[in-house]
Amino acid sequence: xxITPFNIPIIPKLKRETILSLAKRGTRIDxxxxxxxxxxxxxxxxxxxxxxxxxxxxxxxxxMAGVKVEVGRPFKDLPEMxxxxxxxxxxxxxxxEFEPGPPDENAIELARVIDRALREPxxxxxxxxxxxxxxxxxxxxxxxxxxxxxxxxFDAAMLAAMGALLNTKxxxxxxxxxxxxxxxxxPRPLPVTKRVVSVTIxxxxxxxxxxxxxxxxxxxxxxxxxxxxxGGKLVGLQKSGPAWLDLxxxxxAFNLAYSKYKELLDVLEKSIAENSPK
Amino acid sequence: xxxxxxxxxxxxxxxRHDGRGPMDLRPIxxxxxxxxxxxxxxxxxxxxTEVVAAVYGPREPPMKGMVLPDRAVIRCRxxxxxxxxxERKNPAPSRREIELSKVIREALEATILTHLFPxxxxxxFVEVIQADGGTRTAAITAASLALADxxxxxxxxxxxxxxxxxxxxxxxxxxxxxDMYGEADMPVAGIPTLNKIVLLQLNGVIEPHxxxxxxxxxxxxxxxxxxxxxxxxxxxxxxEQ
Numbered sequence: 001x002x003i004t005p006f007n008i009p010i011i012p013k014l015k016r017e018t019i020l021s022l023a024k025r026g027t028r029i030d031x032x033x034x035x036x037x038x039x040x041x042x043x044x045x046x047x048x049x050x051x052x053x054x055x056x057x058x059x060x061x062x063x064m065a066g067v068k069v070e071v072g073r074p075f076k077d078l079p080e081m082x083x084x085x086x087x088x089x090x091x092x093x094x095x096x097e098f099e100p101g102p103p104d105e106n107a108i109e110l111a112r113v114i115d116r117a118l119r120e121p122x123x124x125x126x127x128x129x130x131x132x133x134x135x136x137x138x139x140x141x142x143x144x145x146x147x148x149x150x151x152x153x154f155d156a157a158m159l160a161a162m163g164a165l166l167n168t169k170x171x172x173x174x175x176x177x178x179x180x181x182x183x184x185x186x187p188r189p190l191p192v193t194k195r196v197v198s199v200t201i202x203x204x205x206x207x208x209x210x211x212x213x214x215x216x217x218x219x220x221x222x223x224x225x226x227x228x229x230x231g232g233k234l235v236g237l238q239k240s241g242p243a244w245l246d247l248x249x250x251x252x253a254f255n256l257a258y259s260k261y262k263e264l265l266d267v268l269e270k271s272i273a274e275n276s277p278k
Numbered sequence: 279x280x281x282x283x284x285x286x287x288x289x290x291x292x293x294r295h296d297g298r299g300p301m302d303l304r305p306i307x308x309x310x311x312x313x314x315x316x317x318x319x320x321x322x323x324x325x326x327t328e329v330v331a332a333v334y335g336p337r338e339p340p341m342k343g344m345v346l347p348d349r350a351v352i353r354c355r356x357x358x359x360x361x362x363x364x365e366r367k368n369p370a371p372s373r374r375e376i377e378l379s380k381v382i383r384e385a386l387e388a389t390i391l392t393h394l395f396p397x398x399x400x401x402x403f404v405e406v407i408q409a410d411g412g413t414r415t416a417a418i419t420a421a422s423l424a425l426a427d428x429x430x431x432x433x434x435x436x437x438x439x440x441x442x443x444x445x446x447x448x449x450x451x452x453x454x455x456x457d458m459y460g461e462a463d464m465p466v467a468g469i470p471t472l473n474k475i476v477l478l479q480l481n482g483v484i485e486p487h488x489x490x491x492x493x494x495x496x497x498x499x500x501x502x503x504x505x506x507x508x509x510x511x512x513x514x515x516x517x518e519q
Contacts, residue, residue, distance in 0.1 A: 001355040002379035237480035242387035244474040
């Protein structure tokens with residue numbers, strides 16, 4: 001059951017007014033332009049025991065992602081496909097608002113939006129992860145760890161997820177004649193066929209704010225998350241939060257997001273280039 | 279979107295697998311006031327998809343502290359009956375149902391005049407009786423009817439429908455088969471009298487130029503569904519049809 005958050009602090013209406021009046025003048029409380037991201041950083045290979053990992057930072061927001069690859073069973077209806085599992089933990093150390101416990105609706109929504117944006121365009125080639133069709137396949141566990149919450153978790157989580165997948169080395173599994181599986185060969189890169197990034201737009205009355213910080217998110221009505229592949233195809237979309245959106249403002253919101261996705265893609269490409277053996 | 283071939287062609291000579299054209303909705307039936315206990319209720323059938331919605335409240339919060347000083351708290355549950363699907367669905371809430379309960383609640387928060395009922399709770403429960411695609415949008419359409427039946431003031435009725443992409447073409451109101459084997463599913467819900475979108479998601483891949491087109495198609499469907507909502511309310515409560 002989903003319940004209106006009722007234990008949130010009452011936000012001073014003044015702050016909303018301030019952010020709104022600044023936005024009307026084309027600026028923001030941290031002096032950014034309305035379409036400007038905070039500094040973005042992506043570091044690959046941050047967790048040694050993971051098969052792949054990455055840390056994404058957008059301003060003060062920090063999200064880590066780790067990949068573990070294991071041998072498991074395929075889904076009954078997809079016997080010739082590996083399995084991708086995406087999970088998000090909103091860690092209590094990341095914010096005073098987060099409580100320990102199983103993932104709540106916010107963590108589940110975040111995980112499912114990322115999952116869809118990876119799954120639908122086929123970012124990971126799951127058909128390349130089959131050991132014995134219908135019996136044994138590789139299961140990719142993508143765990144997203146939110147370490148510090150200062151707004152825009154979607155874009156940071158997406159970036160960390162993508163970085164971790166591209167950083168993943170799959171152990172060199174081989175199937176023996178008796179059907180057992182052993183690690184014999186050298187590790188190989190996870191078959192990642194596409195790059196996907198997301199662009200989040202905060203909705204505040206009639207104003208759009210790209211990459212909302214936490215203080216902007218708290219006073220916003222909601223946000224729109226757009227996910228794009230490297231070719232600019234729309235591979236995911238989610239309205240999150242109780243905002244409504246004018247029908248004729250959906251196009252401008254899309255165009256705004258579309259004008260920004262290459263920036264995030266550049267960050268992703270750069271960190272991969274820096275990390276690849278020369 | 280499963281990556282498998284559809285057992286039947288999804289588009290053939292401009293017709294869909296069930297004979298509909300790209301802009302045709304499935305047949306829709308609606309009823310309100312179908313449950314005795316609830317303050318408001320609705321039943322909706324679109325094609326083979328069938329949902330029941332009930333509203334309780336505004337009422338005392340079930341536990342102390344579950345209140346907001348300036349408006350009502352909304353509790354919303356989207357739930358699928360174990361027998362609503364091909365294979366039995368475990369009745370425990372799945373991650374999908376948890377997410378959908380959230381997006382439906384957030385869609386309804388935009389229309390309910392919650393500030394009129396501070397310190398109360400409004401409950402919206404939707405049960406999917408039969409799932410054949412478009413259950414979340416059917417759930418929202420039915421929930422908004424149940425809210426109206428309960429006499430809860432809203433900025434406007436909410437109606438929803440999904441636009442999909444099958445064999446490279448956008449089509450309105452996709453069913454389960456089209457969802458399963460199509461390229462994209464974009465559920466949209468909105469308040470047509472105010473031109474406000476309250477739910478917007480995309481599962482799948484579309485071209486940038488298809489986004490405004492898909493939204494426009496959804497809005498056509500939403501307006502048609504809204505006309506049916508008004509009709510069923512007018513039949514029970516009178517007023518302009």
